[in-house]
Amino acid sequence: MATKKTSPRRNPMDQIMQASAAFGFRVYKSVFRHSWPDSARTRSLATMSNVFLHLHPTTIRRASLKVTYTFCLGGLSFFFFLVLTVSGVLLMFYYVPSVTQAYQDIKDLQTVVFAGQFLRNMHRWGAHAMVIVVFLHMCRVFYTRAYRPPREFNWVVGVLLLVLTFLLSFSGYLLPWDQLSFWAVTVGTNIAKATPFVGPEAQFLLIGGYEIGQNALIRFYTLHVIALPLAAAVLIAVHFWRVRKDGFSGGL
Numbered sequence: 393m394a395t396k397k398t399s400p401r402r403n404p405m406d407q408i409m410q411a412s413a414a415f416g417f418r419v420y421k422s423v424f425r426h427s428w429p430d431s432a433r434t435r436s437l438a439t440m441s442n443v444f445l446h447l448h449p450t451t452i453r454r455a456s457l458k459v460t461y462t463f464c465l466g467g468l469s470f471f472f473f474l475v476l477t478v479s480g481v482l483l484m485f486y487y488v489p490s491v492t493q494a495y496q497d498i499k500d501l502q503t504v505v506f507a508g509q510f511l512r513n514m515h516r517w518g519a520h521a522m523v524i525v526v527f528l529h530m531c532r533v534f535y536t537r538a539y540r541p542p543r544e545f546n547w548v549v550g551v552l553l554l555v556l557t558f559l560l561s562f563s564g565y566l567l568p569w570d571q572l573s574f575w576a577v578t579v580g581t582n583i584a585k586a587t588p589f590v591g592p593e594a595q596f597l598l599i600g601g602y603e604i605g606q607n608a609l610i611r612f613y614t615l616h617v618i619a620l621p622l623a624a625a626v627l628i629a630v631h632f633w634r635v636r637k638d639g640f641s642g643g644l
């Protein structure tokens with residue numbers, strides 16, 4: 393009697409195990425692109441393809457290493473951004489954004505807090521330096537015509553970073569709550585008031601009222617310590633990603 397032929401059926405559990413092993417392998421390969429480091433070649437591949445062990449690319453055009461091409465102005469802009477972030481977070485431990493306390497907090501920082509004067513000056517001078525180097529970096533990019541395709545998108549990201557740098561500087565100006573801050577921001581927000589059609593609304597939105605007071609201080613503080621630095625950090629990440637993607641213009 394003829395027996396019916398059946399195809400050998402695999403155990404569903406085996407199938408699941410195989411599928412998950414294949415998936416796991418794919419994930420592993422997406423993280424580690426080389427085989428197990430058991431020879432001189434795979435060991436050097438493991439080191440060079442690891443961003444923590446080898447931050448810089450393995451090959452680079454000699455001409456793009458010339459310091460006089462960039463003067464490291466983009467790197468310096470980032471350096472000052474980091475200095476300002478760290479010193480700014482430390483300043484937040486001593487500063488309360490209240491019209492009754494802010495001025496005294498800054499005075500205490502300069503006279504009572506250990507190294508407070510140094511901390512405040514680091515933040516203040518760092519801010520001036522960042523505005524200057526970001527502007528000079530833009531001039532360098534313009535001078536070397538690095539804004540042309542394929543880098544036009546990164547130029548636009550750069551312009552946004554320039555605006556954010558100015559806004560960070562301006563919003564920080566009010567925080568010491570002294571005469572200079574008060575009148576500088578009065579002038580600045582009056583400029584916003586002169587915007588055609590939406591001027592008074594823009595000024596009201598900025599200072600949360602009709603004159604500079606507690607509402608303005610808390611708005612500027614929140615913009616200065618959260619919204620603007622976060623936006624700048626995201627855009628800096630996009631900026632660096634585009635520098636890598638578009639290829640650096642130097643040495644062509």
Ligand code: HEM
Binds near residue numbers: 462539
């Ligand atoms: C927070 C502000 C900024 C930071 C941290 C920053 C950082 C950098 C860095 C590290 C580089 C690569 C090396 C170098 O050129 O020095 C670069 C390149 C570039 N940046 Fe910026 N940048 C900033 C603002 C700007 C501004 C304001 C512009 C223009 C409006 C701009 C446009 C560009 C362009 C087009 C490149 C590519 C240059 C090339 O390939 O030669 N960046 N940036």
